[in-house]
Amino acid sequence: MTNFHELGLSKQTVATLFALGYETPTPIQAQAIPQLLEGRDMIGLAQTGTGKTAAFGLPIIEMLAKDPKRPDNRTTRTLILAPTRELVNQIAASLKSYVRGTPMKINAVVGGASINKQQLQLEKGTDILVATPGRLLDLIARRAIGLTAVRYLVLDEADQMLDLGFIHDLRKISKMVPNKRQTLLFSATMPKAIADLASDFLKDPVQVSVTPPGKAADKVEQFVHFVVGKNDKTDLLKKSLEENPTGRAMVFLRTKHGAEKLSKHLEHIGFKVASIHGNKSQGQRERALKAFRDNEIRVLVATDVAARGIDIPGVTHVFNYDLPEVPDAYVHRIGRTARAGRDGIAIAFCAPDEARLLRDIERLMNIEITTASGERPEGGRQPRGGAGNNNRGGAANRGRG
Structure with a gap:
């Protein structure tokens, strides 16, 4: 496959990508997008810099667009978890560029920023929420957000989330999201702890892999x-x-x-x-x-x-x-x-x-x-x-x- 349209994305999405300078899918995008559009759970093994955000973000945006019902107040249809503030903000910025010109609402919540302001942002409902696990649980405790409407769950940089001690938070969050959902787990490495996490979170996942773990950029x-x-x-x-x-x-x-x-x-x-x-x-x-x-x-x-x-x-x-x-x-x-x-x-x-x-x-x-x-x-x-x-x-x- 050589272009985004052949991967199953709509003409509107392809036109948006072209305007952003995206012409040819990266290997992980070519592997992941068609399978995600079919509704499969996925384990993605990939380093940063391989185009992961578009690989999981574009099919989720496509599927959300086909069901344009607005999310209820203080709910989200999609939850993306990432280990650091910087990564959360970067994912959210990329996703916002993909939905420009549409009514889709994307919010990011991280520690170190005003929780009261974040609470207000979540009041009207969110299509895609990108969050660090700790701040998300703080907002859930305040009843600022509930997870019963989540249809798509993404764990990005799962191995780093475990390294940073988020395993208990992830397990708490997993009990709050519906069993009927599509779940994606992306990780640069696959130690036993990640394999165990995947078996708890995912159902019959397909696995895609680019850049073997431990390989540095050639240059x-x-x-x-x-x-x-x-x-x-x-x-x-x-x-x-x-x-x-x-x-x-x-x-x-x-x-x-x-x-x-x-x-x-x-x-x-x-x-x-x-x-x-x-x-x-x-x-x-x-x-x-x-x-x-x-x-x-x-x-x-x-x-x-x-x-x-x-x-x-x-x-x-x-x-x-x-x-x-x-x-x-x-x-x-x-x-x-x-x-x-x-x-x-x-x-x-x-x-x-x-x-x-x-x-x-x-x-x-x-x-x-x-x-x-x-x-x-x-x-x-x-x-x-x-x-x-x-x-x-x-x-x-x-x-x-």
């Missing part, structure tokens, strides 16, 4: 610096940022405190920088992302709250200042660069106590990341060798620093 060149301590990491980071004055960089750390401290240090020594993490208000996070998108700042320091679902074109460098505890998080972090066919560089700093984390990452990706400086610790070399890392000549020089 990301990866390097690792072996360091002794934090000061070495900071010095190497400063050096690399200075050597790439026109680049745009995302720097990932494990903790909110560490991210804020590094951001203030970089700002103090003259870099245009902002930070984004769980202690920031929704407004602060949105302003930081906008400044980064608009090139007002060139360094965004973040925790893994920003590792998924945020599509910022033109990120040239991703720095893993701290290696993540979960190897899949590394794949999502470096996926913020090399988007839309561009090249990108991922640079990791590995302290002695992070050697195990590096080994786990390399095992997942089946590569040995190129050493840019320092000595790889004894026993840290991967038995499979470095053939899987497609670095090109001269790239290591750019990775140093």
